[in-house]
Amino acid sequence: MTEPVRLSKRLAELIACSRREAEQYIEGGWVLVDGQVIDEPQFKVLAQKVELAADARLAPIEPVTLLLHKPAGIDTLKDFSAALQLVTPASRWPDDRSGLRTLKGHFARLSGIAPLEADASGLVVFTQDWRIVRKLTDDAGKLEHEYNVEVAGEIAPHGLNRLNHGLTYKGWALPPVKASWQSETRLRIVLKALQPGQIAHMCASVGLTVMSIKRIRIGGVPLSKVQPGQWRYMAASEKF
Secondary structure (H helix, E strand, O other): OOOOEEHHHHHHHHHOOOHHHHHHHHHOOOEEEOOEEOOOOOOEEOOOOEEEOOOOOOOOOOOOEEEEEEOOOOOOOOOOHHHHOOOOHHHEOOOOOOOOOOOHHHHOOOEEEOOOOOOEEEEEEEEOOHHHHHHHHHOOOOOOEEEEEEEEOOOOOOHHHHHHHOOEEOOEEOOOOEEEEOOOOEEEEEEOOOOOOHHHHHHHHOOOEEEEEEEEEEOOEEOOOOOOOOEEEOOOOOOO
């Protein structure tokens, strides 16, 4: 062979399968070129050794959901593109326990859901799964969102009780929330159907100034210990 050929063509010839089947094997991360996994069917090979993994499965890539720790300063309420640029193979959380292999196909056709305002950090969701999109959209007002809120100042008398039960925002009575102290300067706030600016307004109403806001959970899915700018896969056992 004197001219490079597409990996999918070489694999199809080696194992006597169709070109589409070869592409599925490659996209699934089951093909090695000189011992290295290559998941791009258009990759060109010449004299390299091409192998199909012994445990290879012929199946389309299952849709995945990626959980990003968005740093403060990126406003996903307006646009998810800046946050999406952080989601790369190199920024995967090294302690990810999902058992999934990082594949190029996992970074295509991702939809951003559950945005955060610019001043907030924490859990933001990117998914290829329409069921996750529908869950987080249709049930947006039903799912709990948990935040760690660093504050300064002295809380007003009965302020914690007011945070939980007695505040209004933009002329509307707020539904009950769960607010509790985690330390002298950190509040844990759990609420549903959060509106932009609501947490800062709630805290200001009881004499507190918000220093930082971090979302650590949506429904039953936690951020875990993912660091700012890193992401992890949502495991099959996790449910929003």
